[in-house]
Amino acid sequence: MMNYENILREHNLKATNQRVGILSIMEQKGHISIEDLYSKIKLDFPSISLATLYKNMHAMLKNELLTEIKVENSKTHFEIASNNHAHLYCEKCRELVDLDIEFKKLNNEILKDSGFLLNKTNLTFSGICIACQGV
Amino acid sequence: MMNYENILREHNLKATNQRVGILSIMEQKGHISIEDLYSKIKLDFPSISLATLYKNMHAMLKNELLTEIKVENSKTHFEIASNNHAHLYCEKCRELVDLDIEFKKLNNEILKDSGFLLNKTNLTFSGICIACQGV
DNA sequence: TTATAAAGGAAAAAAATTATCCTTAACGAA
DNA sequence: TTCGTTAAGGATAATTTTTTTCCTTTATAA
Numbered sequence: 001m002m003n004y005e006n007i008l009r010e011h012n013l014k015a016t017n018q019r020v021g022i023l024s025i026m027e028q029k030g031h032i033s034i035e036d037l038y039s040k041i042k043l044d045f046p047s048i049s050l051a052t053l054y055k056n057m058h059a060m061l062k063n064e065l066l067t068e069i070k071v072e073n074s075k076t077h078f079e080i081a082s083n084n085h086a087h088l089y090c091e092k093c094r095e096l097v098d099l100d101i102e103f104k105k106l107n108n109e110i111l112k113d114s115g116f117l118l119n120k121t122n123l124t125f126s127g128i129c130i131a132c133q134g135v
Numbered sequence: 136m137m138n139y140e141n142i143l144r145e146h147n148l149k150a151t152n153q154r155v156g157i158l159s160i161m162e163q164k165g166h167i168s169i170e171d172l173y174s175k176i177k178l179d180f181p182s183i184s185l186a187t188l189y190k191n192m193h194a195m196l197k198n199e200l201l202t203e204i205k206v207e208n209s210k211t212h213f214e215i216a217s218n219n220h221a222h223l224y225c226e227k228c229r230e231l232v233d234l235d236i237e238f239k240k241l242n243n244e245i246l247k248d249s250g251f252l253l254n255k256t257n258l259t260f261s262g263i264c265i266a267c268q269g270v
Numbered sequence: 271t272t273a274t275a276a277a278g279g280a281a282a283a284a285a286a287t288t289a290t291c292c293t294t295a296a297c298g299a300a
Numbered sequence: 301t302t303c304g305t306t307a308a309g310g311a312t313a314a315t316t317t318t319t320t321t322c323c324t325t326t327a328t329a330a
Binding site for chain 2: 068070071072073086088090091097099106107110113114115116117118119120121122123124125126127128129130133
């Protein structure tokens with residue numbers, strides 16, 4: 001388990017108990033929606049306000065401690081920021097899975113073709129995972 | 136300009152004037168948010184209800200006449216379905232641009248690595264477009 | 271034509287997100 | 301440690317976005 005107090009401070013954010021709680025749930029879960037996060041964090045902080053949760057998510061997104069994942073037909077999910085990677089989304093069980101991919105080649109191609117100054121590559125594959133194919 | 140009456144019927148949807156209006160705006164615009172689409176379609180159908188717009192977007196998404204594009208820090212956009220392609224999103228002018236990419240190699244790799252039964256590849260690059268780099 | 275099933279529109283309801291305002295807590299400086 | 305400042309928390313209301321309901325109107329096939 002990571003030391004979220006320090007990570008928060010390194011990102012110029014006060015290390016509040018609520019934020020540490022949010023981050024440790026996120027570490028456990030990998031990817032999570034606001035809705036699920038709220039019901040989980042309320043177990044540790046019964047009085048936490050949904051507004052607080054939203055404010056924290058925005059603050060942590062802005063300071064690049066979190067990343068937002070948007071997938072078709074699914075609620076926005078969040079994850080702790082790390083190396084840029086792809087996601088696999090199962091349309092059946094609605095689970096998100098990380099997938100490490102080498103973006104360099106792809107990004108260079110885009111840069112060459114479009115002249116875009118690339119900031120982030122967002123790659124999500126939707127389909128049916130192995131487990132759900134059997135069912 | 137395409138014949139939207141027929142396209143709608145081919146997708147098992149009634150060809151209403153409102154739907155044809157929506158589709159012709161979408162053809163013009165390429166990518167559009169509900170908000171922008173609503174203000175445009177109201178010029179042609181002043182009494183159209185926002186609920187009608189949402190209901191139509193859902194119906195057309197479900198019947199695969201439209202596609203949804205979700206990008207970080209941006210509202211959901213819609214486009215008329217066509218060959219699977221990538222998108223470039225400029226964080227400055229907030230414009231979306233199509234980018235034709237060959238997904239076969241990428242998709243085969245994913246299939247091999249994950250066993251996923253792929254349905255759709257969603258690829259969006261965020262950054263600054265050439266025009267906005269100069270500013 | 272005409273029957274019927276689907277779509278439109280108005281309004282309300284629900285869900286998601288953001289703002290306001292006062293209280294509380296984090297944290298650097300003394 | 302204590303204290304002062306500033307940011308964060310929490311309750312609530314307000315917005316914004318999306319969905320539902322219910323009745324009227326329209327598209328389409330017989």
